[in-house]
Amino acid sequence: MKIAIAQLNPVVGDLTGNWGRLESLLAKEGAAADLVVCPELYLTGYPPLGLLAKPWFQQQLTALLGQLPVLSARYPEIGFLIGAPTPVSPEAGSGWYNSTLFYSGGKLLGVAHKNYLPATDLMDEAAYFQPGNGATVINFKGKRLGVVIGEDLWAAASVVGAKLEPSPLLVDLAPQADLVLNVAAYPFYDGWTEQLSGLCAAVAQRFRTSFLLVNQVGANEELIFAGESLLVSAEGTPLYVAPSFQETVNVVDLEATTPPGLSSRPSAQRAVYDALVLGLRDYARKTGFTKAILGLSGGIDSAVVSCLAAEALGPANVLALGMPSPYSSVGSVEDSRVLAKNLGIEFKVISI
Known part of the structure; x- marks a missing residue:
């Protein structure tokens, strides 16, 4: 089976733009694949938060959900897995699920709803979604695909320790699957990649099943996503690691004898730098800004900000202002001038 690992950078709330990228993905990069896998809540971008309460957004989202079978029918040879909110049935209550939908040949073959909903200040899913119940295994082209969404991967209590432990849901699902698919939007923080990749390898080895993580990349709201999607063999050996902090689509063959490739991960310091650059660049791009003005004092703080801004926006789009007072040293202005x-x-x- 050939799988297109779509490590995408959606814009929160841009349903039209995200849909257009999905169409392009199926027509171009994913055309040679049997299965295209997109990240958690790709259609709306993660996290959609309060947009889910807006009637106009609900209407647009519902209309696009209705178009997914039509889109799938246009590419009958390709199955695709896409994250999107789906409405809770009237019999079960109201609100939305954090869902992943599996389409092939114009038909919905399966739906997974996220069970564990984080309730943090930056990712308060519990305030906007209803929890699902149970695991989902989908049969597709001779493979049993177990679908796990985001934090359903590990036991909630294990995140406080250095080592993540598989969740009860995963322990129940993995023995039933030939391939575990974790579609996610995991934010970046220092040291997280090592914890997560360790869990993925341990799960693959323990249950003797291949494991694929497809993670969102980019910056939305106050969150930055590193990507670093990962394919692990049933022996626990990494076969593919996607680049850090950049959108990429790569087609991997599960039956290939040659591993598709491992991208080198940046050092801890470089990863923080790349995350900050991506955060600035995406904030500007997704909100329509192209230029920045900043104060340059000659000190280390404004120097670092200037470096990040020049990298993120391009030097021609950054204006630095020195604003000395009668008490400022000559060196502060000259150091700023040299740095610029x-x-x-x-x-x-501009003297003040």
């Missing part, structure tokens, strides 16, 4: 020249950004002095 080295970075290639414009520098002006």
